[in-house]
Amino acid sequence: MAIRIKNITADDFDEIIFLCDSAFGKNYIVKDYLEQFVFAENGFGFVAFYKNELAGFVLNNVFSNNYIPENKLLIKISFLISTQEFGVLKTMAIKEQYQQKGIGNALIDYSLKTFGEKTKRIVSIIWDHPGNYLTKLLEKKHFKYIETIPDFWKEESTNRKFECKLCGSPPCLCTAQIWLK
Numbered sequence: 001m002a003i004r005i006k007n008i009t010a011d012d013f014d015e016i017i018f019l020c021d022s023a024f025g026k027n028y029i030v031k032d033y034l035e036q037f038v039f040a041e042n043g044f045g046f047v048a049f050y051k052n053e054l055a056g057f058v059l060n061n062v063f064s065n066n067y068i069p070e071n072k073l074l075i076k077i078s079f080l081i082s083t084q085e086f087g088v089l090k091t092m093a094i095k096e097q098y099q100q101k102g103i104g105n106a107l108i109d110y111s112l113k114t115f116g117e118k119t120k121r122i123v124s125i126i127w128d129h130p131g132n133y134l135t136k137l138l139e140k141k142h143f144k145y146i147e148t149i150p151d152f153w154k155e156e157s158t159n160r161k162f163e164c165k166l167c168g169s170p171p172c173l174c175t176a177q178i179w180l181k
C-alpha cells in the first residue's frame, strides 16, 4: 500500500493533536504550537497518509542567524555542534496501528530532502525511553548520537503546561538524546 506525504495544513491539526495526546501526553502539541511549524517561515511539517487515513506526521524547523533558537536548550545545542545554522527534526509520531510499515522512514526521507535545500546540519531531539525506535531509524540515516540532556522538557512543560505521558503533571523530567547528521 502506497504512503502519500503532503505538507501539513490547518485541516490536519485536530488529528495531529489527537495523535500527540496519546503518543506524548496531553497538551504537548496544541494548535498555536502547530501553527509555528505550518505558517512560520522557518518551520515545516508533513503528514503521511496510508490507506487514505492520516497515519503520522513530522514537524521540523531550521535555525539560522535570522531565527534565534526558541529556548536556551537549543542555544546549548548550537554550541554543542559549533554552528548557529541547523535544522531540527523535531517531533514525529505514527499511529500505533500503522507503525513498522515504513511510514516513519518515509517522513524522515522527505524531511531530509527538504532540509537539504535549507541547511546541511540536522539535529534530532529524541525522547529517551525504552522502546523509542526513532534511534534505529536515525542510525539508518547516518545520524550519530552526541549527547544526553536530562530534564530537557522541564521548563517547557511547566511553561506550556503539558502532561508528559510518562511523568504526568508538569514538570516533565524526561531525558533527551541529541543526534546529529
Ligand SMILES: CC(C)(COP(=O)(O)OP(=O)(O)OC[C@H]1O[C@@H](n2cnc3c(N)ncnc32)[C@H](O)[C@@H]1OP(=O)(O)O)[C@@H](O)C(=O)NCCC(=O)NCCS
Pocket (backbone or CB within 6 Å): 023, 091, 092, 093, 094, 095, 098, 099, 100, 101, 102, 103, 104, 105, 106, 125, 126, 127, 132, 133, 134, 136, 137
Ligand atoms: C518512532 C516511530 C516514529 C517510528 O515510526 P515507524 O513508522 O514505526 O517506523 P518504520 O516503520 O519506518 O521503521 C523503521 C525502522 O525502525 C525500527 N523499528 C520501528 N518500530 C520498531 C519496533 N516496534 N520494533 C523494532 N524495531 C522497530 C526498525 O529498525 C525499522 O526498520 P526495519 O523495518 O527495516 O527493521 C514510531 O514508533 C512512533 O510513532 N512512536 C511513538 C511516538 C514516538 O516515540 N516518537 C518519537 C519521539 S522522539
